[in-house]
Amino acid sequence: MTALLRHPVFRRLYTAHVIHIIGNEFTFIAVVGLLHDLSGSGLSFAAGTVFRLMPYVITSVFSGALLEHWDKRRVMIVVNLLRGILVSLFFWITSPAYLWAAYVLLILVNICSAFFQPAMQVAIVRTVKADDRLAANSLLQGTTSFLIIVCQGIAAMLVYLFSYRFNFLLDAACYAVSLLILLRLPAFADEPERTGSGFVQRLREGFRYIGRQREIAGVLLYQMAERFLGAYYVMLMYFVLQERGEGLFVFGLLDIPLGLGGVCAGLVAGRLADRMGTKGINMALGWALAAMGVSIYAIFHSGPIAALAAASLFCAFASFGSSILAVTRLQQLADPDYLARVFSIREMVTMGSYSVGCLIVGYGAQQAGSAAVSSGLAVFGAAAGLIWLLGSRGQTDSRTGRQLEKETGAGM
Structure with a gap:
């Protein structure tokens, strides 16, 4: 971990990410409120989640091809500059007549975010050695989860x-600080420009590439199932505020065990994954x-x-742990020439699954209650886990020597 933080690119990416997450956690509960x-409406957060995720999903279809x-x-x-300005505008929305403006801001912020995540993943893969990427992903996830514990607790008390x-103004300030750190980001080696192919062709090539790579497609399907299960979180606000009659600060405090589970997942994944092997x-x-x-x-x-x-x-331990392992697996399997497209398509399918899940779970909670919907999610989780175990029996690391050579060389 110490060696990673001495890396000039990763250190600045990590620091900017930490500051952004601090502000984001303050804003999250503020948006709910x-x-x-x-x-x-107790289900307003479900509607807000859809308005957040659908633009993100749609933008992620083509963001990777553009980023190349x-x-x-x-x-x-640029993305952090825009997000800081947009988040600050939430502060001025005070009337129900401008609910539409809140949804518009959510849409715009997440369109920006659809470009940031694939760009950051490319930066990590281009600059961090292949053997260090699991540690890098674990550090990022573990730190994010720790910040959820601290910041959601503070945010709940401030509320x-x-x-x-x-909290919106605090988040805007965090984006400004993060932006200053990114301004000092040194240049890093990028993939060769593919000037011979246009945007539409690159987009089609990305989907065809994933279709040919069964292991990559399998990991993406797995993450879709995990994100569908993750939609239980949109039901948590309805459950806490409406069915249990608790205050908003209780909903915020419940993010502390969620964050603690992520910290534990980061520690365990970083220590044990290398010993486990593909099976x-x-x-x-x-x-x-x-x-x-x-x-x-x-x-x-x-x-x-x-x-x-x-x-x-x-639940958070299982969810965050699976995410760390799945992202690292994608970094290992994807050809560097298709990396940006693979991760933008990943954002599209995973967030699309989450959005669909939120609609189903939110509507189901209103009609049948949280207890009944959670029972359905439990059955889905057990079935999806069994299907994955049966489908992956005997699977080995299918990377070719050429892929391993390119991957290792890219991290130098």
């Missing part, structure tokens, strides 16, 4: 003591889906808040 206040011919450093700088609106990782991924299903059932059938928090921690 804003949408709830403006609409008066763009300066990744410049993309990250309880003051107005949530000031062991595939088994861990399959059991993680089943574990998510069981813990989701427990969350919505628990009485005491402490039991709900414990089930949330276990």
Whole structure:
């Protein structure tokens, strides 16, 4: 970990990411409060989630193909500038008549984000050695989860003591600081420009490439199932605020066990994944889906808040752990020439699954209650985990010597 933080590119990417996450966690609970206040609906967060994710999903279809011919450093700088300006505008929305403006801002912020994530992934793969990428992904995820613990706790108290609106300004300030760090980001080696192919052709090539690579397609399908299960979170606000009658600050405090589960996942994945091999990782991924299903059932059938928090921690551990392993696996499997497109398509399919899941879960909670919907998610998790375990039996690392050579060379 220390060696990674001495790396000039990764250190700045990591620091900028940390500062952005701090602000993002303050804004997250503020958006929940804003949408709830403006609409008066316990399911307003579900609608907000759709307005966040669908633009992200649609933009991710083509962002990777565009990024291949763009300066990744410049993309990250411009995106953070735009996100900081847009987030600050939430502060001025005070009337239900402008609920539409809140949704427009959510759309614009997430269109920007659809370009940032693939650009950051390319930057990591181009500058971090292949053997260090699992450690890099674990450090990023573990730190993100730790910040969820700290920042959501602070944000919940600020909401309880003051107005949530000031959280939007804090987030805008964090984007400004993150932007200053990215301005000092040194240049890094990029993939050769493919000037002979146009945007539409590159887009088609990306989908055809994934269609030919069964292991990559399998990992993407796995992450779609995991994100569908992750939609239980959109039901949590309805469950806490409406069915249990708790305050908004309780919803914020429940993010603490979620963050703690992510920290534990980062530590365990970083220490054990290299010893497990491909077969062991595939088994861990399959059991993680089943574990998510069981813990989701427990969350919505628990009485005491402490039991709900414990089930949330276990669910987060399984979810974040599977995400770390799956992202690292994609970095290993994808040809560097297709990397930006693979990760932009990944964002499209995973967030698309999450968005569909939010619609189903949100509507189902309103019609049948959270307990019934959580039972359905539990069955889905167990079935998806079993299918993954059966489908991955005997699977080995299929990377060719040429791919390994290119991958290792790219990290130098």
